[in-house]
Amino acid sequence: QTRVGWSQQIDIYGENFPDDASVKVGTYDLASVTVLDATHLQVVVPDNIPAGQYDVTVSGAGLLDGSAAAAFEVLPAETDTLFAYPDELWAGPKVPRQYENTQIGLVVRRVGGTSPIDNLSVDFYLGDPQAGGSAIGSGTVVSLPPSTYTSTTGVDWQPTVTGLQDLFAVVKVGGTEQFVISRTVNVLAAAQDVMPPTITAFTVDGQGNSDVSTQDVNIQISAQDDDGGVGVAAIYLMEFDWNPPLGQWILAQSSGWMEYQEPLTFTWSLHWFPGTKNLIAWAADYEGNITPIGTVRWINFIPPAISINQGQVQMFAYNLSAGQSFGAISTPAFGDPDLYFGDTNTWIAHSTNPGTQIDTISLTATHDDLYTLAVYGWETSRYGLSISPSLRGPTGEDVEKPAGSQITPPNVPADTAPVTQGLPAYVPSYPVYLPLVIH
Known part of the structure; x- marks a missing residue:
């Protein structure tokens, strides 16, 4: 996924990709396609594709096209979209075991919006609710602010059988169904040791x-x-x-x-x-x-040479204490990458010199915070990025460009882990030793 006005790099996986592979998103030909091997492509979706869901098609000389239906979505610039990933329909904190109490929940994600959603609920089922699945219970999200994610409250569940079980989650806002998501979990037999490492x-x-x-x-x-x-x-x-x-x-x-x-x-x-x-x-x-x-x-x-596309943003997080110095210098080989620097609330510095002029930011943190350095591709560029407390660079022209609003909110919550408990079950395997009989 991406949003209108944002360039996005994506991976495409498959089989028998040719060396001359070309890629379309809908009817739009992608100019930047890198063939890593016969199973993996890296492509760049430009920032000018309209909102919508698109098929992704891979072509090659003398080969039949391969297509994935509705595989890529461009959201409107001003959107309010709820979604979730199957592996974030979680069961825990303990592994599900037969006749033992555990909890289930769902991480609900939101892109865009202008105010918190306060009436979000999720109904959980064992089996498809449209095919006779049994209700387990309902969890809630107390408040879901714009462009964030959080988990529902946990819902008690006591599995009665071992093996693979299909869990379904029906997400509702104000009682109106938004979407349904499911995941298969493995229920283990009871065990004496139930404490995790x-x-x-x-x-x-x-x-x-x-x-x-x-x-x-x-x-x-x-x-x-x-x-x-x-x-x-x-x-x-x-x-x-x-x-x-x-x-x-x-x-x-x-x-x-x-x-x-x-x-x-x-x-x-x-x-x-x-x-x-x-x-x-x-x-x-x-x-x-x-x-x-x-x-x-x-x-x-931070590789030695970084490619960035027009309309793309790359973000780097730094935990700074009050009085700590920070310096960053961007040295373009071509194009025009610009620098922005902010705390968790707002951008506090920028360097937007035109073309291949060096951009630099040097400052002293005024308070303890998790700060973000953002590089914005005003043009498709290739650049080097150096980070050091003592770095100081030329001032340059620092022309005004309307990119700052494109990259809000400024902070990367690097110290806030992605909410995921949907790990695959670990099923231990033990060696079996058979006697060797020689006749």
């Missing part, structure tokens, strides 16, 4: 929250089970990108369950979008118990 350490390139310049980073995670527990079995990692047009964290990729060793060390290739990313880790034990709340590390991915 805990993440005790989580670093990215040996650090916590930090800037990284390479796509491949080294991740190290340690976890421990409760006293008397069955032991830590696996780790699950999710990577989220901040999506400025939607004002939402968007799942970029996930690891699946990885077998645990103490500590678990591995190389992770970041999703290709520059900007602030949230990495979240969970642990599971051999009884299938999963950490109810993931451990979060946020990083800024």
